Amino acid sequence: MLSTWMEEINWENMWIATWETVYMSLIAVAATFLLGTILGVLLYLTDKGNMWENKPVHTVTAAIVNIFRSIPFIILIILLIPFTTFLIGTMLGPSAALPALIIGAAPFYARLVEIGLREVDKGVIEASQAMGATQWQIIQKVLLPEALPSLISGITVTGITLVSYTAMAGVVGGGGLGNLAYQEGFQRSNNDVVFVATVLILVIVFILQWVGDIWTRQIDKR
Amino acid sequence: MIQLKGLSKAFQTKTQTVTAVDNVSLSIDEGEIFGIIGYSGAGKSTLVRLLNKLETATSGEVTIEGESITSLKGQSLRSARQEIGMVFQHFNLLWSRTVAENIAFPLEIAKQSKQERNKRVQELVNLVGLEGREDSYPSQLSGGQKQRVGIARALANNPKVLLCDEATSALDPKTTDSILALLTDINKKLGLTIVLITHEMHVIRKICHRVAVMENGRVVEEGPVLQVFRKPQEHMTKEFVRQITEPEEDASEIVFNEEETGAVVQLKFLENKAEQPFISKVIRQFDVDVNIIQGKISQTQRGSYGSLFIRIKGSHEEIEKALDYLREEEIEAEVMEHA
Numbered sequence: 270m271l272s273t274w275m276e277e278i279n280w281e282n283m284w285i286a287t288w289e290t291v292y293m294s295l296i297a298v299a300a301t302f303l304l305g306t307i308l309g310v311l312l313y314l315t316d317k318g319n320m321w322e323n324k325p326v327h328t329v330t331a332a333i334v335n336i337f338r339s340i341p342f343i344i345l346i347i348l349l350i351p352f353t354t355f356l357i358g359t360m361l362g363p364s365a366a367l368p369a370l371i372i373g374a375a376p377f378y379a380r381l382v383e384i385g386l387r388e389v390d391k392g393v394i395e396a397s398q399a400m401g402a403t404q405w406q407i408i409q410k411v412l413l414p415e416a417l418p419s420l421i422s423g424i425t426v427t428g429i430t431l432v433s434y435t436a437m438a439g440v441v442g443g444g445g446l447g448n449l450a451y452q453e454g455f456q457r458s459n460n461d462v463v464f465v466a467t468v469l470i471l472v473i474v475f476i477l478q479w480v481g482d483i484w485t486r487q488i489d490k491r
Numbered sequence: 492m493i494q495l496k497g498l499s500k501a502f503q504t505k506t507q508t509v510t511a512v513d514n515v516s517l518s519i520d521e522g523e524i525f526g527i528i529g530y531s532g533a534g535k536s537t538l539v540r541l542l543n544k545l546e547t548a549t550s551g552e553v554t555i556e557g558e559s560i561t562s563l564k565g566q567s568l569r570s571a572r573q574e575i576g577m578v579f580q581h582f583n584l585l586w587s588r589t590v591a592e593n594i595a596f597p598l599e600i601a602k603q604s605k606q607e608r609n610k611r612v613q614e615l616v617n618l619v620g621l622e623g624r625e626d627s628y629p630s631q632l633s634g635g636q637k638q639r640v641g642i643a644r645a646l647a648n649n650p651k652v653l654l655c656d657e658a659t660s661a662l663d664p665k666t667t668d669s670i671l672a673l674l675t676d677i678n679k680k681l682g683l684t685i686v687l688i689t690h691e692m693h694v695i696r697k698i699c700h701r702v703a704v705m706e707n708g709r710v711v712e713e714g715p716v717l718q719v720f721r722k723p724q725e726h727m728t729k730e731f732v733r734q735i736t737e738p739e740e741d742a743s744e745i746v747f748n749e750e751e752t753g754a755v756v757q758l759k760f761l762e763n764k765a766e767q768p769f770i771s772k773v774i775r776q777f778d779v780d781v782n783i784i785q786g787k788i789s790q791t792q793r794g795s796y797g798s799l800f801i802r803i804k805g806s807h808e809e810i811e812k813a814l815d816y817l818r819e820e821e822i823e824a825e826v827m828e829h830a
Contacts, residue, residue: 401572
C-alpha cells in the first residue's frame with residue numbers, strides 16, 4: 270500500500286517546492302529581523318520617557334505598524350501586486366512572494382521587538398548615561414544585547430508565522446509547498462501530496478522552533 | 492571641590508508642580524565622604540542625579556572642580572560624566588555581560604584599546620576583591636558581589652567623584668558593612684571624593700565625614716557627622732539619630748529602681764573622652780560609689796561618641812563635686828533623677 274501511495278507523488282517537484290519554501294522563509298526571516306528590529310527600536314525610542322521621545326514620529330510609526338499588522342495576509346498579497354510587479358518584475362515564483370512576506374511580518378515583529386526592549390531595565394540605561402555613553406552606544410551595547418533573548422524568541426515565533434504565510438503566498442502563485450499542495454494536491458484531488466507537503470512544512474516549523482529555543486537558552490544569562 | 496548653589500528641581504505633573512529639590516546649597520570638600528540622609532521622597536535621589544546631570548536643574552548651579560556641570564551639553568557633558576562614577580541601589584549591571592565585561596563597559600565607552608581595558612579590569616577586580624569571578628555572569632553573584640562589580644565599574648575611568656545612590660540599601664547588614672569598608676578603603680587609597688545618599692543612619696555613622704539631612708527637598712541640617720550625632724538641632728535629624736541610638740540611650744526607657752539612693756546621671760562623651768578611665772578617677776577622687784546602669788559607644792570616621800547612664804551614690808556635696816569634675820573633663824553630665 271505504501272508503494273502505491275508513494276507512486277502518486279512526484280518527488281522531484283516535492284523537493285523543489287520544499288527548497289522554495291525554505292528559501293522564501295529564510296530570506297523573509299532575515300529581512301523581517303532587520304526591518305522589524307529597526308521599526309521596533311524606533312517605536313521604543315520615540316515612546317514617552319525614552320531617549321528620542323517624539324510623539325508625532327511615534328504615532329505615525331505605530332499607525333503604520335498597526336495597519337500592516339491588521340491586514341489579513343492573503344489580502345495584503347493582492348494589495349501589493351502592483352508594488353511586487355514593479356519591484357520583482359513578475360507575480361509568480363518564490364521571489365515574488367518576498368515583498369508581501371516581509372511587509373506582512375516586519376510590523377508584527379516590530380511589536381515584539383518593542384516589547385523586548387521595554388523589558389530592558391531602565392536603571393541599566395541610566396547607568397550607561399551616567400558613564401557618558403552616546404545614544405548609539407546605548408542602542409548597540411546596552412539595548413540590543415540586553416534584549417537579545419526576547420529578539421531571538423520573537424523572531425522564532427515570527428519565522429513560524431512566515432512559514433505559514435509562504436503557504437498562503439503559494440496559493441496565489443508564489444511557489445513552494447503551499448503552491449504544490451494547492452495545485453497538485455487539492456485541484457487534482459491528490460490527497461497524498463497534500464499530506465506530504467503538510468508533513469514537510471511541519472518539519473520546517475519544528476526545526477525552526479528547535480533552533481530558536483536552543484539559541485535563546487544559550488544567550489539568556491538572566 | 493563640589494559646589495551646589497541655590498539648586499532647585501521641580502517636576503511638572505498634570506495637576507501640580509512638585510519641588511523635589513528646593514534651593515539647596517552645599518560645599519563638598521576634596522577627599523571627603525559626604526553623606527546625604529533623608530526619607531524616601533525627601534529629594535536626595537534627585538539631588539544626586541543633578542550632580543551628573545542625569546536630571547536637569549530647574550535653577551541653580553553645580554560646579555565640580557570649577558567646571559559648571561549644569562551648563563554642559565553633548566560631548567562635553569559625556570566627557571565630564573566619565574569623571575564622575577556612580578553606584579546604584581539595584582546595581583544596574585548588564586546581565587548579558589560577565590563581571591569582567593561589565594567592568595570593561597565604561598572603558599569601551601571611553602574608547603580605550605582592548606589591551607588597556609584588560610589591564611585596567613584586572614586591577615579593578617583585585618581592588619574590589621572579586622578575583623576568580625571575572626567570567627561569572629551577574630545572575631551567578633550575590634548582592635554584595637554585584638555591588639562590588641558596580642563599584643569597580645564606577646571606578647574604571649579613574650573618576651574624581653563617586654556618587655553612591657543608596658548603594659547598600661538592597662543589601663543585608665553584614666554585606667552592607669563589607670561594602671562600606673570597601674568604600675572607606677577606596678576613599679583612603681585613592682583620595683576619592685564620595686557623595687553618598689542613604690536613609691540609613693548607621694551608614695552615615697560608619698563612613699561619612701560630614702552629613703546633610705534632607706527633608707521635603709531642603710537641607711535642614713548640615714555638619715560634621717560627630718557634631719550632628721551628638722547635638723542634633725532639627726527634629727528630622729533627631730529622629731535619624733534616634734534610629735541608631737534607641738533604646739539604649741533613651742532615658743525614658745530606663746526603669747529607675749525606686750529603692751536605690753543617689754543620682755542617676757547621663758554622661759555624654761566627646762570624641763576620644765570615651766576612651767579615658769574617668770569612672771575610676773571619680774571613684775578614687777571623691778567619696779562616691781558608681782553603679783553603671785547602661786551605656787553605648789559608637790564609632791564614627793572622626794572619633795567615637797556615646798553615652799552612659801550611671802548611678803552615683805554618696806553625700807550630696809560629693810556627688811556635686813564629682814559632677815563638676817566630669818564637666819571640667821568636657822563630659823556632659825545630666826542628672827536624670829535625684830533620690
